[in-house]
Amino acid sequence: MDEHTFRDGARTLGETANAALLAQLSSSIEEQAAEATFAQPGKSDPAAARSVQVPITNSQAKYCRPNTSGNLEQLIKDCQPATFGFKGKDVYDESYRKASKLDASAFCSSFNPYELGIIDTIAQVLLPSIKEAKNMRGVRAELYKLNIYSGPSGKFQAHVDTPRSDSQFGSLVVCLPCDHEGGELIIRHQGKSLSFDWSNSALGEPAVPCVQWAAFYSDCEHEVLEVQSGHRITLTYNLYVSRGSGNLAGNCPWMDPKQLPLYDTIQRMLQVPGFMMKGGTLGIWCSHAYAHSSEPSVHNLPSSLKGVDMAMYEIFRALGLQVAVRPILDTLPDDDYSAEEDEEDDANSLRRSRGDVIGKGLRKFAVTELSTQYHRMDDIYEEWGEFYRDEVVWLSKLRHREPAVAFLAYGNEASVAAIYSGAALIVKIPPFLKRNV
Ligand SMILES: O=C(O)CCC(=O)C(=O)O
Ligand SMILES: [Fe+2]
Structure with missing residues (x-):
């Protein structure tokens, strides 16, 4: 018998299956909605990754493409141990954070998150849920640090970033193309957690290097799991709400x-x-x-x-x-x-x-x-x-x-x-x- 003849009364098999699928889809949409609003992942096109350079200004202005080994060694040498804020002080403790860093004042990089549209995307996805940003349409990203987490035990235990000002609403972590295994970034918010794996094995075969990134709200706890091998190099940015394009009249000090x-x-x-x-x-x-x-x-x-x-x-x-x-x-x-x-x-x-x-x-x-x-x-x-x-x-x-x-x-x-x-x-x-x- 054709299943459509069951119209009145009992549901057909097809309808039941359909309803179950719809319910499943609906609950995963609900879940996704909750997840998608606290962190946002992204990946650049490989061409952008090939051109990333990190010229170091504190030793003799050398250009470094992170994956070229001579330059990488120099970059690692130029870094200092990475501290973290604890009870108002900067503390170095390898059991909590094992990484090295360069302050933004010590280097510059050809990587520009604005050029790749990352900042526009963050403004579109993360800004709308921020109450304080009611009349703000823009996001300003301020380069904060370059971090290197090296295998076998580089890591950063669960923490929440310290906001640098009232207008800071989140952080952006950009992973530069450099061979490594492990070092997933885990971001948690209200019982949900997201994992970002930027290692070589996650890139699949053949591994095409790319720049990968994640942005998340300031109240999200996050952690970098242990790096097993290689070097996981990230640029971190503080994200601030700002008046974006089209929203500047009366707030435009640079217009005369x-x-x-x-x-x-x-x-x-x-x-x-x-x-x-x-x-x-x-x-x-x-x-x-x-x-x-x-x-x-x-x-x-x-x-x-x-x-x-x-x-x-x-x-x-x-x-x-x-x-x-x-x-x-x-x-x-x-x-x-x-x-x-x-x-x-x-x-x-x-x-x-x-x-x-x-x-x-x-x-x-x-x-x-x-x-x-x-x-x-x-x-x-x-x-x-x-x-x-x-x-x-x-x-x-x-x-x-x-x-x-x-x-x-x-x-x-x-x-x-x-x-x-x-x-x-x-x-x-x-x-x-x-x-x-
Ligand atoms: O490098 C990362 O993936 C995150 C680093 C981090 O959480 C931080 O610098 O506060
Ligand atoms: Fe952090």
């Missing part, structure tokens, strides 16, 4: 806004007594479209401003002016309404004598149950969030809008309507006598 062409123009304008003599507010609509009324994007501004928006923001800041990205409501005609105005209006001319409605911060789209029949527009704006009114002198045209707040509109028939907002740079210009430019 004074060099931007608009800086001089704006500065000269501020020096003219007749320019906004009594002070006022300038508004520049963002020229790029930003998601400015949805979670979590409201938290990404101003740091994710780009192009001319970022340049303007930095220029105003450099001039010592108060500048912020704010949502501005397309206030409805009722705000100051007369029927004739309704006909010729565009979004800008809807802003009326009572001034623009400016949100005190970016906020997500709000749905209200208020209606224009029973409530004033100001009540609806309040549901949107805290706002103030100001007479803004607009320097650019509104380009992008997003729905900001929904309400019930009454006309011939009741309908749901939305008020839109645009994101703008709002700049406070002090009175002439108080300008410091």
Whole structure:
């Protein structure tokens, strides 16, 4: 009988097997999810491994490809015994750690984890689970040590790395291509453990040398098991959260806004007594479209401003002016309404004598149950969030809008309507006598 004829009632054999497989797959996905989030392995393409060199700067600047024996001997000679931190002191104890090291200040290497995309990958996989990194998109890797664990008994017993600062979230260990056996790196987290075997036998036959690496969070205990033979050479990096690309406006000390062409123009304008003599507010609509009324994007501004928006923001800041990205409501005609105005209006001319409605911060789209029949527009704006009114002198045209707040509109028939907002740079210009430019 065809197994599909069992449809009602008992499961077919095929279905049972399928369900079991699915359950198995589902539990291993759950497990993987827990595992994958605390440590991340990787392997370079062999070409990258062939080109790795470690020039040593503390003896006569020799180039060392770890596997070429003359150079390797010299590298080993140049190293010092590796200590470890214990009760606030650096301790040397071979029963706990048997290795030698070079400090980052004593060598440089042609190996660059950024070039191989390792740092980008870490940012994508490990960063999202870090609460402190909510608005951070980047990872900065700082070279810390070169370590050599040599056979027959090189090792480092279970320990947790000492974070070097609050922004450190993990460590990266990169294993350079050098023949060795043993020396697995074991990483443990909340009862789970992962093992990374970078030895020759794990490479398979024929062994193609490659650079292998693992990155893990600072709270992971880890250990290097005994190396049986050869030399296991690693570079260790401290990993810090940082503002990554696309997240730098307002946090970019290496950009000099004074060099931007608009800086001089704006500065000269501020020096003219007749320019906004009594002070006022300038508004520049963002020229790029930003998601400015949805979670979590409201938290990404101003740091994710780009192009001319970022340049303007930095220029105003450099001039010592108060500048912020704010949502501005397309206030409805009722705000100051007369029927004739309704006909010729565009979004800008809807802003009326009572001034623009400016949100005190970016906020997500709000749905209200208020209606224009029973409530004033100001009540609806309040549901949107805290706002103030100001007479803004607009320097650019509104380009992008997003729905900001929904309400019930009454006309011939009741309908749901939305008020839109645009994101703008709002700049406070002090009175002439108080300008410091
Ligand atoms: O070299 C390794 O695999 C890890 C070294 C280590 O844990 C450390 O230097 O703290
Ligand atoms: Fe460590």
